[in-house]
Amino acid sequence: MNDRHLELFIQLIANNLGLHIRPQDRTALSQKIVLRMKNLNLSIPEKYYQLLEADTEQSQKEWRKLIVLLTTTESYFLRDVGQFKLLEKVILPQIIEYKNQLKEASGLNPSLRIWSAGCSTGEEAYSLAILLEKLLPDWENWNILILGTDINEEALEKAKQGIYSPWSFRLVNPGLQQQYFNQHKNEWIIEQKLVKNVKFRYGNLVKDEYPNISDDINNMDLILCRNVFVYFEAQYIALVLKKFYNTLRAGGYLMTSHAELHGQVLDQFRAIIFPESVIYQRSEVGQKEVSRMPPYIYNIGEATNNSQQELVGLDPNSSAPEKLAETEIKPTAKLEPRVSPLGEDSLLSPTLQMPVLFPISNTTETPKPLKVRELVDNILRSSDGKPEENNTVNTRQISSSLTVEKERQRAGINLLQEAEAFCKNKTYFEAIKKAEQVIDLYPHNFKAYYLLAEIYANLGKYEQAINYCHQAIQVDSLSVFPYHLLAHIAEENGDVEAAKNLLKKIIYLCPSFISAYLDLGNIYAGEGNVKRAKKMYATSCELLKTLPPDTLIEQQGKITASELLKYVKAILVKLSIQ
Ligand SMILES: C[S@@+](CC[C@H](N)C(=O)[O-])C[C@H]1O[C@@H](n2cnc3c(N)ncnc32)[C@H](O)[C@@H]1O
Missing domain, CATH: 3.40.50.150 (Vaccinia Virus protein VP39)
Incomplete structure (x- = not known):
């Protein structure tokens, strides 16, 4: 199916179901469409498009079959x-x-x-x-x-x-x-x-x-x-x-x-x-x-x-x-800045580290959180807008809130550590349970989302892994790790172009991320594009030289910088004599 056909199907699906087909899902979509066409003995995409577009009983029947292939139905009891x-x-x-x-x-x-x-x-x-x-x-x-x-x-x-x-x-x-x-x-x-x-x-x-x-x-x-x-x-x-x-x-x-x-x-x-x-x-x-x-x-x-x-x-x-x-x-209020021990603190803008308080306005502007002083004033005011006469009750509530929040943070740290330990031992079921509990406590916890993405990727459940990568990106759009995992999944799924784009994005976000150059080098080498492959490997060598020799490069299977440098240099020599 060519790009123009695919584009038409994507538009039709959005118009009928609201679903957004992301660039990385296009290959899978075209496979699903081809599968449905085969089932109907149709060989021309136009015919299938016309069937879906028509307002007939047969069209509705077909939509229902296609929908089963297009939707994600993941759910569980008391989710969140x-x-x-x-x-x-x-x-x-x-x-x-x-x-x-x-x-x-x-x-x-x-x-x-x-x-x-x-x-x-x-x-x-x-x-x-x-x-x-x-x-x-x-x-x-x-x-x-x-x-x-x-x-x-x-x-x-x-x-x-x-x-x-x-x-x-x-x-x-x-x-x-x-x-x-x-x-x-x-x-x-x-x-x-x-x-x-x-x-x-x-x-x-x-x-x-x-x-x-x-x-x-x-x-x-x-x-x-x-x-x-x-x-x-x-x-x-x-x-x-x-x-x-x-x-x-x-x-x-x-x-x-x-x-x-x-x-x-x-x-x-x-x-x-x-x-x-x-x-x-x-x-x-x-x-x-x-x-x-x-x-x-x-x-x-x-x-x-x-x-x-x-x-x-x-x-x-x-x-x-x-x-x-x-x-x-x-x-009640948490007057302490919401600095989370779970890695949330670095992800939130300073204003957002406070309890967020914003009624939706009728303007299209993003509502702004109130400053601490305004917040405290609001909290110490009774519901009719007059200052509360007996503020001690509120103060007591606030201090009890702080204690509870600390407990919550401690519980969150423990859960995350347990999740990481389970993941390390490959006890994935338990790891998922713990990481999901972290998210329930801290819905903006980057580490938990990323850990879930890694676990699902390890289990070969790429759809869930991709979903969690995107949730991690929503929390921290500047972290390169979810993009790196997405690039690997794309490669695994045979979508080399998507992998390349993701790796380039990583280099744009973090020009010193060695693994992105190496992965791109490997892809170009595989494609026979020796010139580009050499450029990527050479850049990674330059970066590796700047590191202390015993630095562990986690993304490459915990190899040290000096070992990796030796290895990449050897590849470069091999490519030069080809
Ligand atoms: C991931 S499930 C969510 C289930 C549940 N709400 C939960 O949170 O666990 C998403 C569901 O939305 C449904 N869905 C997607 N597009 C829809 C639409 N246009 N109208 C109705 N349901 C839709 C899918 O079929 C799928 O079952």
Whole structure:
């Protein structure tokens, strides 16, 4: 298939699904298209394009098959502990309280409506059901809808079956697994009582109209759309955000994954920033529950001091569902700069090292975090804007927050060290678990993302490795290591041009990165481009000479600088006599 054909398919896919096909994925895409053409006995790309473009039943059938090849359906229970803790401790209790007030006023049974948009195999929707079952002792008296929609029909089929392998529980406490699932051989079947309120349905976020009254997708209290936009082109994220806004009830919440809305204009939403995650609220106020919320920044669960256990653990022995007391969600602040021992400090700009506090403005400018003084002033002010009379309470809260934050940092360091140790021993399953826990605590931790990328690359799971490399790059776009790993994966996948571009990018970012010259030298030598290969090897020799001879060059298998220099010189001699 030529470049022009591929370009047309890429555009068609974006228009229909919102998906962004990255340059490094083009080869894989063309292979997938060819595979589908073979299945249909088509030999000309134009014919396949026409089929997809047509508005017929056959076209829709074909899209559904192609979608299975194009989408990433990775998911697991309680994915992102921090976000689920936020839901359990703040967002859902707020919604429940509001609904209870409505019930008192109307006398009708309360309703709760949640949409897991891009639900994949259903873990997210069932995780929400588990939270609600825990939070609502009278759950049978509620009209609950947890709706999962997706475009991947195979994933939806799996979601409807509710049968999962142990891999879906990789961050879940075994007690919870036992409580809500029944084991059958090596699989786990979801409890029937949870299935009752969870529905799954096909839905295309880009093509379908939302709200959709006939499909009951309207008036939502909460929309979760996580790890979906990461695959989208920016313009389609904007399109879907408008639909989400109109599908939420006033005061309803939207949760995406971290940084997925970066660069989007969000002037219709109010961003509420918690250390665990940002959550977006449909901005018209006028609802009692909104005015009850203290403004913008919160630390949750810190008063209870057992954050990690509470959610992942969801202690099956605890009797009544704990509800966070009003005082526990008062805003608190971490006045200490957020210098993280996990390597986050060097990655954040000095202003961002403070607790971030910015309501979304209606301008397109990037909202600026407030300065410390403003922040402290805000925190010491009561919700009606007047200075708090008794500041000692807040001071106490602040100091207790600091202690909790220190504990959190310590836990993070330990987890990362454990993850690295497991990785070193090639105990990858455990290493992944630990690194994911680090991310749950510190969603901007570069090392954890990069470690996950390395682990998945070692396991030959390149799709996940690439995904984590990109997440690492999002945290630190100047680090060359993820690009280096991406270059190796591209080479491994036979995409030599992509590998070359990545290596050149590395040299641009870090002109002294010896391995990039060596790798480029090897590629050029393999292509028979002796002149360029020699240039690359010669540059690496020059750089190696500047290093103390016993310096270890990690990326080349821990060889010393002097050994590597000898080796590269020998290659240069060989190339010169060719
Ligand atoms: C990585 S999964 C995320 C699953 C889950 N939300 C989570 O965070 O674990 C992404 C899902 O988005 C779905 N998706 C991609 N494009 C979509 C679209 N245009 N409309 C609906 N779902 C879409 C994919 O089929 C895939 O199942």
